[in-house]
Each structure stands twice: as C-alpha cells, then as structure tokens.
Amino acid sequence: MDATARTTPPTLTAHTVYLLSRTGKAARGALAARLAEQGLRLWHMAVLAALADFGPHAQRELADRLAIDPSDVVKVVDELAAPGYVERSRDPADRRRVRVALTPAGRTALTGLERETEAVRDAVLAPLDARERATLHALLSRVYAGLDGSSTP
Amino acid sequence: MDATARTTPPTLTAHTVYLLSRTGKAARGALAARLAEQGLRLWHMAVLAALADFGPHAQRELADRLAIDPSDVVKVVDELAAPGYVERSRDPADRRRVRVALTPAGRTALTGLERETEAVRDAVLAPLDARERATLHALLSRVYAGLDGSSTP
DNA sequence: CCGATGTCAGATCCACTGAAATGA
C-alpha cells in the first residue's frame, strides 16, 4: 500500500450530496457493466420495464414517460427489436403512431436483467444488513418521489 | 396535463440500485449546475477539498487520492490556478516535485462551494427531516466505504 | 517518472425530413 493513503477528503464525505453522487455513480457503473455483457444499456432495461408495467406504448409515450429524447427512443427500440425483445406495429387508428409491445422473449430478458440488478445491489450494499437495506430503500424512494422536473436535467 | 402520466415503471423503482443511480444523478447534476455558474466542475471542488484537508500535494498524489487519471489532474489544476485558487511551486526538499498548494482565495472559494453543496442537499433531500437525513448519510457513508477500486469506474 | 497534449468513444441534445392527421 501507498504511504499517501487513498483517503477521500473529509470535506467531501461530510456532504450527503457527495456520497449520493459517488455511490450512485458506482451503482450505475456496475449495472451498466452487467448489461453491456448482453449488449444492452440502462435505457433498454427502462423501456422493457415500462412496457412490462404499462403495456404497449407509442414511441412518443415512451419518451415522455422515461424523459428521454424521442430521437434516442428510436435507436433503443431498434436495438430491442433486433433480438426480438419488442415488436413494432402501426396503430391502425393513427397511422403516424408506432405501437411498441413487449414479446415473451422480452419479458424473459427483463427477468434476467432484474436478476443482474439484484446481484449489483448485493455487491454495492454489501456493508448493510437486510433491515438497513430496507431503510435505505424507503428513504431513497421518498427522495426520488420528491424529484420534479426542476431538478432533473 | 397529459393523460399518459409520467409515472416511472414500478419494476424500476423497486430496485434500490435504480433509485441510487437516479437520485445520485440528480444530486450530481444539481451540484454541477451550481458549480458551472462559477466556471467550475466537480473535480475542481474535489481538488480544493483534498488540498484543504491534507495540505499540498504533488499532482500525482492528487490523482491517486481522488482516483482521477493523472492526465486530467493537469487541466483541473490549470483551471484552478487561473483564478488563483491554487499555486504551483517547487518542493524545496525535492526540487523535482511540483507542489500544488491552496491559496487563501482558494480556501474562500471552497467555503462558497460547500454552501452551494448544502443548498443542493436541502433541495434534493427536501422530503426528509433532520433525523432521516442523518440516517441516510450514515448508511451512504458505510456503502461508500465499502466501494473498492474494482467497482469504481 | 511525472507532467502535458492529443485522441477516442459514449451520451445528450438539437435541427431537419417526410408522412399522416387535424381544423379552418
């Protein structure tokens, strides 16, 4: 080990915002690495989850719900359609719209991604026991619910 | 308002890793926006904090401590030296080394950045009371301490 | 070896096209 230890400055770790930012980035990075092994990124999982929870969406609705740029939705859906995780079809009522629906293969894939997510949680939250994890989850849920458009760039 | 409400899929919010990633990104973004008003980024604050807490460093030591690429330390120190927040000087004991030291102006700047950080905390953690914030901070501290190099990209 | 410059890839954002619906 080095004499100049890799100690993070207390001035930083004293701020909850810093800890949130750091642990969040670590969690995000670890999850992204897992998904990358299957050629997917975080947005792919988000789209699959939205379709699983709320049924078929127009691409525009996906963009609204997930707060992604509509042009990026196109690419994500493209990449999900290639392995057959989602299907595109024209809305007969409004032929401008494209209905995106989850396939059985997509649902299976989502289940797998959730397992990966749990593995990441076990790695990142290793220092915490079950009760503490539940507490953390509850607190973060409320913080997340409090985020409105003003503070989510 | 839209009939298709902007509800995040429960399949995502059920995962602590997702909440961590999202709230962390929001916190990071909000802080970065504040610092940007002063022409600074997160790394600048990290370097100032390291110098304040541990005294002068060689650039290599800064890179080790903060886990940044040494190449990038150069630019950050450059940008901190321009407004006079840090000073480069030769180490009198070992004249090969370049010592980076905090100036009084830099210390003042850091104090201001910490105030910004507290403002961001009050905004992001608005849903939580003082006790809950303390609990969250304690839990995140332990999670942060558990992160090793393997999971910090 | 350390500091400095340059390059590369990924993500986000923005502008534009063409098709299709809507309303005057």
Place this chain on the structure above:
DNA sequence: CTCATTTCAGTGTATCTGACATCG
C-alpha cells in the same frame, strides 16, 4: 375541398464529457 398547421417516427449532426494514449 383545399390548404395550413401540427404531430409523429426517423436520420443526422453538434457538443460535451470522461477515459485512454502518446510525447517531452
């Protein structure tokens, strides 16, 4: 009925950042 406006999917580009690579 026709024309202008709006909305949607899709394409391409600009920009910014973070990580990496090479030079002195």
